[in-house]
Amino acid sequence: MNPLVTVENLSIDYGRQNPVHAVRNVSLTIQEDEFVGLVGESGCGKSTLGFAIARLERPPAQIVSGRIQIAGQDWMTLSPEKMRQARWDTLAVVLQSGMNALNPIMTIGAQFHDVMEQHGKTGRAAIEQRAVEVLDMVQIRPEVLRRYPHELSGGMKQRIAIALSLVLNPKLVIMDEPTTALDMVVQRQILENLKALRRQQPFAMLFISHDLGLVLELADEVVVMYAGEIVERQRSRTMLDQAWHPYTQALIRSLPDPENPKGSYAGIPGSPPDLHTIPNACMYAPRCPLVQEACKSSLPPLESLADVDLRCLVMQEEVPHVVKTST
Numbered sequence: 001m002n003p004l005v006t007v008e009n010l011s012i013d014y015g016r017q018n019p020v021h022a023v024r025n026v027s028l029t030i031q032e033d034e035f036v037g038l039v040g041e042s043g044c045g046k047s048t049l050g051f052a053i054a055r056l057e058r059p060p061a062q063i064v065s066g067r068i069q070i071a072g073q074d075w076m077t078l079s080p081e082k083m084r085q086a087r088w089d090t091l092a093v094v095l096q097s098g099m100n101a102l103n104p105i106m107t108i109g110a111q112f113h114d115v116m117e118q119h120g121k122t123g124r125a126a127i128e129q130r131a132v133e134v135l136d137m138v139q140i141r142p143e144v145l146r147r148y149p150h151e152l153s154g155g156m157k158q159r160i161a162i163a164l165s166l167v168l169n170p171k172l173v174i175m176d177e178p179t180t181a182l183d184m185v186v187q188r189q190i191l192e193n194l195k196a197l198r199r200q201q202p203f204a205m206l207f208i209s210h211d212l213g214l215v216l217e218l219a220d221e222v223v224v225m226y227a228g229e230i231v232e233r234q235r236s237r238t239m240l241d242q243a244w245h246p247y248t249q250a251l252i253r254s255l256p257d258p259e260n261p262k263g264s265y266a267g268i269p270g271s272p273p274d275l276h277t278i279p280n281a282c283m284y285a286p287r288c289p290l291v292q293e294a295c296k297s298s299l300p301p302l303e304s305l306a307d308v309d310l311r312c313l314v315m316q317e318e319v320p321h322v323v324k325t326s327t
């Protein structure tokens, strides 16, 4: 079966003179119904990648190379008109500030009408019925359709933004830190809803977060980015016990201890590299406790091994070697 999303060797820069090479050579597939979590420290390129997959990148960001295919369509060459259409019914995006994307001078109901009418759905009753259906999925009562955004709490607005993103049954939803702005209780509630939601209306998801603990809990697959590159990808249920990349291991060590959530936990020493000049070396080498000479003189490829995709010269030797391919 062809994947729903295929990203091949995607590279994105910010600026033309002395550019920031924010995303480099990223290849990624997402299957229909698959929930992929994308994690990494701040500045590693998660949002840049998510925006580019939705073709929402704006100057100074520019895609310098690579291919994006979604649902059999080439997203690099789609006309602006086709892209506008596809953006709601093939792919929807929910941002951290999704709630702010609601129009303050329109009722919630009018906003559902707007989106659906623009995509050829007609009939007041049918539109309202669909709006009520998706609102129910995020546990919002139909009365909100008559309300304005300023009358609602942040948590409600964010849930409405999620419901709105689902109203045209998209095949893929990209969520970039969709609940980070909310308090922990509301966050958890929304994420529980999301899980249940995918059982009612299956869709693929790219869920961007800096919170590995959350992603391990929610996602089927975890993709770890470091300094603009994918360094590891594996099933979430195996990653906690067996993370291979030293960076993923450090992220896991820095998770709060569930037995002692208020206790101190290990940060990752050092800081991510400057992305103006890319060395011919492992980007993590300066912070890596396992670094060897070879790591400082060649860029490790992302090897597709038995149950993990891994970009690490040292740990690649440790993984049981049933090699699939390498990129």
Ligand SMILES: Nc1ncnc2c1ncn2[C@@H]1O[C@H](COP(=O)(O)OP(=O)(O)OP(=O)(O)O)[C@@H](O)[C@H]1O
Pocket: 014, 015, 020, 022, 040, 041, 042, 043, 044, 045, 046, 047, 048, 049, 060, 061, 210, 275
């Ligand atoms: N408008 C911009 N101009 C120049 N560089 C930028 C711009 N936006 C982002 N960058 C750089 O691109 C890199 C990737 O940023 P990006 O926001 O994609 O990371 P992120 O992993 O999503 O971080 P966060 O979790 O903080 O949102 C960073 O080095 C950042 O400084």
